[in-house]
Amino acid sequence: MVSMRSRIMTWATRWYLSRASKKGGFDLSRMALLPDSALMPLKRDGLDPIPALGEQRDREPVSKLPIPFGVNVWLVTGYEAAKTVLGDAKGYSNDFANLVGDHGASASHSPGGLGFADPPEHTRLRKLLTPEFTMRRLSRLTPGITAIIDQQLDEMAAADGPVDLVEHFALPIPSLVICELLGVPYDDRDDFQRLSMARFDLFGGATASLGAISESLAYLTQVVKKQRAEPGDGLLGMIIKEHGDQVSDQELAGLADGVLTGGFETTASMLALGALVLLQDEDAFKLIHDDDSAVHGFVEEVLRYLTVVQVAFPRFARKDIEVGGVRISEGDVVIVSLSGADRDPKLGPGLEKVDPHRTPTSHLAFGHGVHRCIGAELARMELRAAYPALLRRFPNMRLATPAEELTYRKVSIVYGLDTLPVLVD
Numbered sequence: 512m513v514s515m516r517s518r519i520m521t522w523a524t525r526w527y528l529s530r531a532s533k534k535g536g537f538d539l540s541r542m543a544l545l546p547d548s549a550l551m552p553l554k555r556d557g558l559d560p561i562p563a564l565g566e567q568r569d570r571e572p573v574s575k576l577p578i579p580f581g582v583n584v585w586l587v588t589g590y591e592a593a594k595t596v597l598g599d600a601k602g603y604s605n606d607f608a609n610l611v612g613d614h615g616a617s618a619s620h621s622p623g624g625l626g627f628a629d630p631p632e633h634t635r636l637r638k639l640l641t642p643e644f645t646m647r648r649l650s651r652l653t654p655g656i657t658a659i660i661d662q663q664l665d666e667m668a669a670a671d672g673p674v675d676l677v678e679h680f681a682l683p684i685p686s687l688v689i690c691e692l693l694g695v696p697y698d699d700r701d702d703f704q705r706l707s708m709a710r711f712d713l714f715g716g717a718t719a720s721l722g723a724i725s726e727s728l729a730y731l732t733q734v735v736k737k738q739r740a741e742p743g744d745g746l747l748g749m750i751i752k753e754h755g756d757q758v759s760d761q762e763l764a765g766l767a768d769g770v771l772t773g774g775f776e777t778t779a780s781m782l783a784l785g786a787l788v789l790l791q792d793e794d795a796f797k798l799i800h801d802d803d804s805a806v807h808g809f810v811e812e813v814l815r816y817l818t819v820v821q822v823a824f825p826r827f828a829r830k831d832i833e834v835g836g837v838r839i840s841e842g843d844v845v846i847v848s849l850s851g852a853d854r855d856p857k858l859g860p861g862l863e864k865v866d867p868h869r870t871p872t873s874h875l876a877f878g879h880g881v882h883r884c885i886g887a888e889l890a891r892m893e894l895r896a897a898y899p900a901l902l903r904r905f906p907n908m909r910l911a912t913p914a915e916e917l918t919y920r921k922v923s924i925v926y927g928l929d930t931l932p933v934l935v936d
């Protein structure tokens with residue numbers, strides 16, 4: 512049960528809850544008491560959400576979760592209701608202070624930045640980042656992304672025997688792309704890589720992850736200080752050059768940390784799971800290998816089908832409010848199941864299967880509303896470049912272990928593979 516507990520929290524949730532527990536608020540140890548049915552939105556059967564999630568959605572798209580802590584927790588699995596909740600920043604707050612009773616905490620004090628902030632603080636911080644995520648600024652990263660992918664493919668090609676695609680491809684690519692984006696100097700990249708790997712602590716417990724968070728924040732604060740003295744052309748340098756007087760070093764380190772948190776594990780999971788989809792579907796493999804024009808549609812389809820961020824950040828009802836015909840009371844917690852919503856049959860037929868030929872359908876893999884993923888276009892750039900490059904370099908790539916023996920993260924907010932051994936000769 513203890514190891515299950517450590518897996519169900521992302522680093523951010525752990526950090527907030529442990530902070531609150533130190534202050535005598537929410538007791539972290541009570542997470543172990545969660546009944547199995549409450550973990551339903553985080554469980555999968557291979558690539559698919561467990562059937563119970565779909566059954567729940569068809570029966571009750573907004574339902575009450577059996578949580579024993581004296582808080583009302585609602586699970587939203589229907590697409591329309593999910594979109595309504597995510598799109599209503601006036602009706603729902605993202606501030607964890609609502610749960611832990613630590614009012615007055617704001618994104619500027621809380622690393623992780625945007626995801627837990629409400630407007631107007633959220634609007635102010637997000638405006639600092641937005642210009643760095645326009646297509647014009649992002650297109651400057653294209654040559655760097657290509658070089659990073661090639662370097663990882665070279666590393667895979669050099670391996671003797673089976674090679675783990677997670678370790679050599681899926682994890683390093685987004686981590687190095689975030690270095691490029693932030694403007695982390697080349698000499699510092701080994702440290703950055705090490706910290707980001709430790710940070711996600713894919714297999715460790717809560718304590719190891721907490722240590723990695725404070726270490727990476729201390730490290731990012733150093734990076735920010737260097738950039739303040741000598742601003743470069745990356746995201747941090749540009750914000751310092753353009754708005755340096757409006758933002759503190761602590762806020763900048765928090766934003767950089769939020770970008771790392773938001774952009775690393777998510778993209779890594781998509782790279783590995785998307786590669787697995789290709790390895791198991793000959794038709795899709797051939798299509799992406801042969802036809803440049805097919806990759807856009809394929810990427811949208813796997814983003815929807817895999818929906819690796821299984822649930823959005825918790826929302827807290829700011830007032831008594833109705834969604835999907837259900838009455839939610841002020842202070843109640845609302846969990847939006849993105850993976851449930853993205854397979855809602857109301858969006859179209861056959862969404863339980865991946866179809867590389869599907870005309871892209873609406874999906875919530877990047878969320879919706881003011882907190883919609885700021886890095887969505889960057890993630891798409893990475894995926895659209897990486898999948899075809901992988902297949903063209905290794906046209907004979909195949910699984911080195913039977914698919915049934917692959918292991919996935921058991922219960923985690925960002926779903927992913929532990930390892931993906933492949934043969935590439």
Ligand code: HEM
Pocket residue numbers: 597625626627637689692769770771773774775777778781819820822823824825849875876877878879881882883884885886887889890
């Ligand atoms: C395929 C990869 C990715 C997926 C599936 C993904 C998914 C998401 C989702 C679902 C949210 C909204 C959560 C909510 O509303 O509660 C989000 C927010 C966010 N993402 Fe992503 N993301 C990806 C890549 C990235 C990248 C590459 C970056 C940056 C480099 C990034 C940075 C962020 C940030 C900073 C937020 C918080 C935005 C806000 O609250 O205003 N993400 N992401």
